[in-house]
Amino acid sequence: MRGTKRQRILVRGMALLTGLVAVPAAAADRVTLTVGTVNNADMVRMQALTPDYEASHPGVRLHWVVLEENTLRQRLTTDIATGSGQFDVMTIGAYETPLWGQRHWLSPLDKLPAGYGLDDLFPNVRAQLTADGHLYALPFYAEASITYYRKDLFRARGLQMPAAPSWQQIRDFADQLNDPAHGVYGICLRGKAGWGENMAIIGSMVNAFGGRYFDMQWQPQFDTPPWHQAVRFYRDLLRKDGPPGVSANGFNESLALFAAGKCAQWVDASVAGGVLTDPKQSQVAASVGFARAPHAVTDRGSSWQYIWSLAVPVSSRQQAAATEFIAWATSREYRDLVASRYGLAASPPGTRLSTYRNPAYMQQVPFAKVTLDSLLAVDPVKPTLLPVPYKGIQFATIPEFQAIGSLVGREISGVLAGRGQVDEVLHVSQQAVRRTMRRAGYDRAAVQPASGAP
CATH class of the missing domain: 3.40.190.10 (Periplasmic binding protein-like II)
Structure with missing residues (x-):
């Protein structure tokens, strides 16, 4: 009997290996x-x-x-x-x-x-x-980018958020509402390095200040006045009125801070509204207000x-x-x-x-409504005040941008963390991006219209 059982086991194993035993359909x-x-x-x-x-x-x-x-x-x-x-x-x-x-x-x-x-x-x-x-x-x-704000905090200070605020108004509000002693910060923005993290808000801020990534000859524009103005504004705003450790905060970290009642204002993706107005996920669900993304010298490209x-x-x-x-x-x-x-x-x-x-x-x-109005207003084909050869608002749709955006994002995140100065990192970024574009042959390329695919 023992040998017979062993033979049956062996035969069954061989059948499984050779596919002789049917597998359920x-x-x-x-x-x-x-x-x-x-x-x-x-x-x-x-x-x-x-x-x-x-x-x-x-x-x-x-x-x-x-x-x-x-x-x-x-x-x-x-x-x-x-x-x-x-x-x-x-x-x-x-x-x-x-x-x-x-x-x-x-x-x-x-x-x-x-x-x-x-x-x-x-x-x-x-x-x-x-x-x-x-x-x-x-x-x-x-998503577009919009402005979230705490209506209860604004009301307590007698402040009124415009339907379409300027960045200067956002900074003024942040100065008045910043209250670290009670765990509330005047503004939250992305600081984590990444072409899709901090560069989303920085790119749209630069657009609002009249800047762009490249001119019509594909020359990098990082070492230009609008970039210096926008990045200084961003750095000073967050250093004075932002939460500690902001250079580590991306979308999810900033969302968690606002939902926990730690931010008086936040400029970020409109899709966050679903979380922030849900009492199961947000401690401030009943007091969230919504406005358009801030503008500066222009509103073109100010919302991503x-x-x-x-x-x-x-x-x-x-x-x-x-x-x-x-x-x-x-x-x-x-x-x-x-x-x-x-x-x-x-x-x-x-x-x-x-x-x-x-x-x-x-x-x-x-x-x-603010999401719909913002989405209808954005134009990725004409994303900036001055003409550009690329499509995209907070990014340029060229293969090299992922590396470029990541590089510049790391430099600017470092500035938030106290490593380097704005003028220095933008100059370094300009030179690095220029080398990248030259290696890719953009200095020899014909200017492509923004309406066409790069």
Whole structure:
């Protein structure tokens, strides 16, 4: 009997190895999609709805890789450039999408379901995710930058926030409201280094002060008066009226500070309104006010626009399933699911016209109008006071910008931390960026119109 049992075990093991034992069809056909996304509240909410998607798609399992913004960008850039195929779905923005699409790193989305509603997308959102006539990503949410402020603190001091404040007014308010002894700081802004972190606010501030990244001959403009004025203003404002350790604060850290009642004002992404007005997540939900992003010598480019989107890399082995998932996650049905589960204010904002044509949304969501007005006002094709050869507001849509923005962002973050002076770091940045542009051949390139893809 012992030998017979051993033989049966051996035969069964060999059958498993050679595929002679049948595997249940459901397990054999199951697809695992690896989704790389950022740890922002809306994406974490999307992850929380995994059971809903898997219930309606029983052959699909979602595997999430949720990372801090800078880390996510590094991982995705490495993966897409090497074609290693670690991700089936990537969360990227309006910067990467046209560049990666033109390089054929992303799958074109030319065959979406009829009911998806492409015509319902904001035209300027759809345009930024299109290259060479193909849509390469679907918008999950779009944001402008707006001003958040504490209405209770303003009221107590007899202050009135204008609908469209200037940066000088923001600084005056910060001076009057800064109260570190009671744990309230006059202003919170991003200080963490990164082309998508501190450079988002710095780039839009420079625009407001009349500056730009490059002139029409692709010459860097970092060592010019508007850059010096804007960065000094930024440094002085945060050193005097900002929270301690601000050079380590990005979007999520600043959001947490404001939600905890630590900031009298905050200029950042309009998408944060859903968190700040939720009493379950914000201690100041009942007292948050909203205004347009500050201007200075101009309002052109003073508010940024960013589109967090979902794309399918060509290296994914699950093209059909990945495309079906991103169509669901950016659909009207997903938006309505979020609203029913978490409330209207949690709906992914800024992408669909129908969201803002809904009277209930406009009446019940306090930041809806300022977000809509800001999104309609931004123009990535004409982003600055003076003409530029690039598209983009807080970034320039050229392959070199990721390295350029990261370099300059590190230098300016260092200034906040007490390392270096503004004039010095901007001069150093100018020289470094000039070398980068020369190596890339921009000094020999014909000037490209901003309306065309760089």
